[in-house]
Amino acid sequence: MNFLAHAYLSFGHNDILAGNMMSDFVKGNNNKNKFPPLIQKGIVLHRLIDQYTDEHPATIAAKQLLKPQVGLYAGAFLDVVYDYFLANDKQIFPAEEALQQFSFSVYDTLQLYQPYFPEKFNIAFQHMQTQNWLLQYRYSQGIARTFEGMIHRAQYLSADITLLPVVEENYYFFEDAYRLFFPDVIQFASKQMAILLQET
Numbered sequence: 001m002n003f004l005a006h007a008y009l010s011f012g013h014n015d016i017l018a019g020n021m022m023s024d025f026v027k028g029n030n031n032k033n034k035f036p037p038l039i040q041k042g043i044v045l046h047r048l049i050d051q052y053t054d055e056h057p058a059t060i061a062a063k064q065l066l067k068p069q070v071g072l073y074a075g076a077f078l079d080v081v082y083d084y085f086l087a088n089d090k091q092i093f094p095a096e097e098a099l100q101q102f103s104f105s106v107y108d109t110l111q112l113y114q115p116y117f118p119e120k121f122n123i124a125f126q127h128m129q130t131q132n133w134l135l136q137y138r139y140s141q142g143i144a145r146t147f148e149g150m151i152h153r154a155q156y157l158s159a160d161i162t163l164l165p166v167v168e169e170n171y172y173f174f175e176d177a178y179r180l181f182f183p184d185v186i187q188f189a190s191k192q193m194a195i196l197l198q199e200t
Contacts, residue, residue, distance in 0.1 A: 002079035002080060002082055002083045003021060003083070003128065003133060003134060004083040004086055004087055004133075004134050004137050005049075005079070005082055005083055005086055005185075006020045006021055006023075006046055006049065007020070007021060007102075007106045007134065008086065008092070008102075009045075009049055009185065009186065009189040010042065010045075010193075011189075011190065011193060013042075013193070013197075014109050014112070014113075015036070015038030015039050015041070015042060016038065016041060016042040016045060016193060017042065017106065017109055017110070018039050018042055018109075018110060018112075018113040018116065019035065019038070019039040019040060019041060019042020019043040019044075019045070019046065020042040020043070020045055020046045020049075021042075021046075021106075021110060021121075021125075022043070022116075022117060022118060022121040023042070023043040023046030023047060024046070024121075025117075025118040025120050025121035025124070026043055026118060032044075035116060036116070039113070039116060041193075041196040041197065041199075044196060045189065045192055045193055045196060048188075048189075048192050049185060049188070049189050049192075052185060052188050052189075053075075053079070053082075053181070053185060054075055056181050056184065056185070057180075058176075058177040058178075058180040058181040059075070059078060059177065059181060061177060062078055062081070062173065062174055062177035063075055063078055065166060065170050065173065065174075066078060066163070066166060069161055069163055069166060070151075070154075070157060070161065070163065071156070071157075073150070073154055073157065076150065077147065077150065077163060078174075080137070080143050080146050080147065080150070081143070081167055081174050081178075082178055082181070082182070083137040083143070084137055084138070084140070084142075084143045084167075085174070085175055085178035085179075085182075086137070086178070086182065087099055087134075087135075087137040087138035088138055089178075089182070093138075096135070096138065099134070099135055099138055100135055102134070103132060103134035103135050106134060107128070107129045107134075110125060110129075133146075140164065140167075140168070143164070143167075144164045147163045147164060151163075
């Protein structure tokens with residue numbers, strides 16, 4: 001659910017953005033092939049980014065702090081933590097206004113692709129836009145609400161889990177993980193996107 005990172009790692013390419021953002025709602029290659037070719041490439045890019053993220057040493061280390069609370073869901077929750085640090089990365093979004101402008105641009109672009117949205121992503125997008133999820137990742141209360149929603153939807157997690165204190169208590173560890181990871185994933189995603197766009 002790290003929508004902000006996937007939006008940023010679409011590098012301003014509209015079709016890639018659409019596929020990248022809806023990818024988690026498109027299951028399997030057969031369903032992927034129903035989309036226009038460039039949207040398909042965005043779906044593939046998303047999956048490549050997810051695999052790279054899961055295998056990155058900084059991610060592997062940071063997930064260990066979340067596993068006692070959320071077990072195998074640790075990666076999904078860490079994605080949200082990464083989005084928090086991305087939203088507060090002053091080299092990328094120097095101030096709230098920059099993130100707000102980026103967020104509005106993403107929503108405006110995605111609206112053009114709504115005819116292609118899977119039903120569940122269409123519902124998610126309505127909430128994303130009306131509640132301005134991409135901006136809310138900047139704030140601890142925003143990621144706390146995201147955590148609550150994820151815990152509610154997860155099949156095997158207790159509703160009384162409180163994950164935000166774990167993040168706050170290990171803030172600098174997670175920040176260091178983000179600083180180690182994000183420059184690498186930018187380079188990786190940029191290279192993979194170039195390769196995908198070169199393919200016929």
